[in-house]
Amino acid sequence: MRKIDLIEDFRSSSRIRALLRLIYKELDREINIMEVCGGHTHTIVKYGLNQVVPKGIRFIHGPGCPVCVMPKERIDQAIALSEKEDVILVTLGDMIKVPGSNSSLAKKRAEGKDVRVVYSPIDSVRIARDNPGKKVVYFAIGFETTAPMTASVIEIALKEGIRNLFFHINHILILPAMNVIIDRKESNIDAFIAPSHVSVITGASMYNNIVEKYRTPLVVAGFEPVDVLEGVLMVIKQFKDKRREVEIQYRRAISWDGNRKAQYLIERFFKTRDSFRWRGLGNIPVSGLQLRKEYEFMDVEVVFSEILPKGNVEDHQLCICGDILRGVAKPTDCPVFGRGCSPINPLGACMVSSEGACAVYYKYGAVDG
Amino acid sequence: MDRVLLSHGSGGEETHRLIKSLFIKYFSNEELNKMEDSAILKSPTEIAFTTDSFVVSPIFFKGGDIGKLSVAGTVNDLAVMGAKPLYMSCSFIIEEGLSLLDLERIVVSMALEAEKSGVKIVTGDTKVVPNGFGDKVYITTSGIGKVVYRGLSAFNLEEGDCIIVSGTVGDHGACIFSQREGIDLFTELSSDCASIWKMVEPLFESGVRIKAMRDPTRGGLAGVLNDWAESSGVEIEVNIEDIPVRKEVNGICEFLGFEPYYLPNEGMVVIAVEEKDTERTLEILKGTDLGKESKLIGRVLKKAKGRVVLRSPYGARVVIEKPSGELLPRIC
Numbered sequence: 001m002r003k004i005d006l007i008e009d010f011r012s013s014s015r016i017r018a019l020l021r022l023i024y025k026e027l028d029r030e031i032n033i034m035e036v037c038g039g040h041t042h043t044i045v046k047y048g049l050n051q052v053v054p055k056g057i058r059f060i061h062g063p064g065c066p067v068c069v070m071p072k073e074r075i076d077q078a079i080a081l082s083e084k085e086d087v088i089l090v091t092l093g094d095m096i097k098v099p100g101s102n103s104s105l106a107k108k109r110a111e112g113k114d115v116r117v118v119y120s121p122i123d124s125v126r127i128a129r130d131n132p133g134k135k136v137v138y139f140a141i142g143f144e145t146t147a148p149m150t151a152s153v154i155e156i157a158l159k160e161g162i163r164n165l166f167f168h169i170n171h172i173l174i175l176p177a178m179n180v181i182i183d184r185k186e187s188n189i190d191a192f193i194a195p196s197h198v199s200v201i202t203g204a205s206m207y208n209n210i211v212e213k214y215r216t217p218l219v220v221a222g223f224e225p226v227d228v229l230e231g232v233l234m235v236i237k238q239f240k241d242k243r244r245e246v247e248i249q250y251r252r253a254i255s256w257d258g259n260r261k262a263q264y265l266i267e268r269f270f271k272t273r274d275s276f277r278w279r280g281l282g283n284i285p286v287s288g289l290q291l292r293k294e295y296e297f298m299d300v301e302v303v304f305s306e307i308l309p310k311g312n313v314e315d316h317q318l319c320i321c322g323d324i325l326r327g328v329a330k331p332t333d334c335p336v337f338g339r340g341c342s343p344i345n346p347l348g349a350c351m352v353s354s355e356g357a358c359a360v361y362y363k364y365g366a367v368d369g
Numbered sequence: 370m371d372r373v374l375l376s377h378g379s380g381g382e383e384t385h386r387l388i389k390s391l392f393i394k395y396f397s398n399e400e401l402n403k404m405e406d407s408a409i410l411k412s413p414t415e416i417a418f419t420t421d422s423f424v425v426s427p428i429f430f431k432g433g434d435i436g437k438l439s440v441a442g443t444v445n446d447l448a449v450m451g452a453k454p455l456y457m458s459c460s461f462i463i464e465e466g467l468s469l470l471d472l473e474r475i476v477v478s479m480a481l482e483a484e485k486s487g488v489k490i491v492t493g494d495t496k497v498v499p500n501g502f503g504d505k506v507y508i509t510t511s512g513i514g515k516v517v518y519r520g521l522s523a524f525n526l527e528e529g530d531c532i533i534v535s536g537t538v539g540d541h542g543a544c545i546f547s548q549r550e551g552i553d554l555f556t557e558l559s560s561d562c563a564s565i566w567k568m569v570e571p572l573f574e575s576g577v578r579i580k581a582m583r584d585p586t587r588g589g590l591a592g593v594l595n596d597w598a599e600s601s602g603v604e605i606e607v608n609i610e611d612i613p614v615r616k617e618v619n620g621i622c623e624f625l626g627f628e629p630y631y632l633p634n635e636g637m638v639v640i641a642v643e644e645k646d647t648e649r650t651l652e653i654l655k656g657t658d659l660g661k662e663s664k665l666i667g668r669v670l671k672k673a674k675g676r677v678v679l680r681s682p683y684g685a686r687v688v689i690e691k692p693s694g695e696l697l698p699r700i701c
Contacts, residue, residue, distance in 0.1 A: 007619055007620065007623060008616075008619075013683050016683045020683060045687075046687065047685060047687075048684075048685020048687045051684070051685045052683055052685050119552050119625075342693070343693050344693050354626050362690060363690055364688070364689070365687070365690065
């Protein structure tokens with residue numbers, strides 16, 4: 001038997017065509033599907049799947065883009081940290097371009113502040129080791145997907161006795177956000193394509209409550225176009241069979257129970273916050289993580305508490321990122337999309353992250369004529 | 370190990386010795402060897418003139434180094450304007466402490482690359498900056514070429530013209546990214562860094578009607594096609610499945626979240642050619658060492674507000690924007 005190619009076989013146009021034929025054949029009603037994760041939005045727009053599925057399938061883009069949902073006050077905190085002479089601020093790629101109230105980490109770097117982009121969070125350990133006279137702050141973002149990576153960096157730092165590495169924890173949880181979106185009933189969601197990478201960590205059984213409570217089909221699908229279309233087909237079949245359940249399309253990576261080791265790491269170092277403010281969604285109870293009390297000596301929010309700006313910062317008044325993240329507007333509904341706001345000069349975070357709906361629409365715009 | 374010192378750039382005895390023992394030794398030609406303040410050249414009637422600076426990191430990479438790149442880059446800028454490369458200048462800004470062996474490796478690689486296109490390096494300069502004020506070495510090259518094929522221009526594209534690439538897309542960029550500090554992906558992928566003059570010379574002699582030619586460096590294939598579409602006021606449609614991309618490049622793009630068509634090449638050209646000459650163009654390119662993987666990837670659809678559309682075999686059409694807002698490390 002031929003080995004499966006993890007990229008090409010899941011982008012194959014003959015498979016995409018075959019799945020589309022089945023979708024056209026099976027679909028007998030209108031379905032609004034929220035793809036929760038920005039990775040799926042990226043796939044749907046990049047491959048033009050939204051153009052080729054039947055009109056009855058409507059994709060609603062969800063809030064699963066960690067850079068996009070980070071409120072400005074958290075960015076301002078990172079900027080304030082970067083301004084301290086003895087701090088090296090370390091973070092992941094997209095984050096440095098996100099505009100805060102008056103500046104961005106990229107601008108701070110241009111001003112000579114020590115802001116470093118890493119591809120792997122573990123590099124922050126090396127940076128701390130190489131700069132014993134500095135305080136290294138790792139600005140951690142992401143859902144359950146990246147929280148275990150941050151946790152393992154903490155574990156390594158502890159093991160190696162590194163004392164000058166601190167963590168600004170902005171990890172968030174996807175389930176509370178999904179619940180809020182459904183409860184508000186603003187966006188008429190009939191079914192979910194659930195996140196892939198988050199589910200690799202958490203396991204698919206996490207979604208059982210959603211399906212029981214709201215009676216919406218939910219399919220955990222992979223990130224390639226063949227995955228997404230198969231996920232859509234599985235949703236359609238659930239409606240036809242009058243089933244409402246959690247199904248796994250992304251079987252090559254996802255189990256019901258998830259990655260126990262990673263879950264243990266999260267559990268060991270983090271606890272849930274009472275509340276975390278999301279851009280666009282506002283305060284959501286128990287939706288964020290913070291370091292446990294016994295690790296507060298490396299918690300930026302404790303150690304640097306005095307210099308962190310407090311209070312909430314609202315978005316630019318023309319920016320509709322909030323509506324987009326709640327699934328009630330599309331990027332193209334925004335008056336400044338592609339005009340006042342573009343990846344070179346973003347007003348809001350949805351235009352910054354490569355998984356942000358606005359950036360995706362901008363980069364792979366659909367042909368409108 | 371011997372290293373470059375500030376005194377090597379002071380203009381005195383050490384500078385002189387470095388020039389003699391390295392640059393004259395490897396670049397030797399009648400014009401350069403005179404070591405006058407400028408080289409006196411014989412000029413053909415119509416010349417092309419170009420300049421480019423090279424700051425790539427790492428300076429040695431699979432498939433090339435900053436020296437090879439600095440010669441090929443300028444040769445290619447001349448070649449895509451239909452000019453046969455004749456003379457080049459090269460200017461080094463060296464960070465104090467660079468090993469002389471590394472510098473020699475770079476100079477040898479420049480000499481070898483120049484020989485491939487028959488271009489002479491006739492003048493140059495060396496400056497040394499204190500440690501910490503540069504990153505090992507930066508090279509600026511300028512080139513003069515004799516125009517042998519007139520009229521190549523981004524403004525020439527018309528309905529029906531065909532778009533050809535002479536090789537796989539994104540190799541140089543993917544290679545550099547994979548070897549950057551902090552990424553260190555293990556891959557066999559090499560940069561495509563090469564001088565393209567010998568590949569395109571037979572095209573210029575063949576009589577095929579070429580409209581435009583570009584080497585897709587920064588901005589990649591998407592950058593070139595968007596420039597053409599905008600300058601000529603046309604819509605270009607590219608079939609996604611026809612764009613040749615190496616498996617390794619696809620894999621690296623997958624890791625880092627890039628598209629191959631935004632990544633640079635350094636030894637490949639994009640060509641717009643009249644439809645009737647497409648077959649002949651492909652045949653000629655495929656007969657050269659560098660052009661074996663040449664492919665027709667799309668065509669100019671119609672007069673329109675300039676845009677580039679990627680077409681999928683299952684019917685989706687997606688506009689490919691100009692490259693912008695990316696976090697790009699130093700690649701050339």
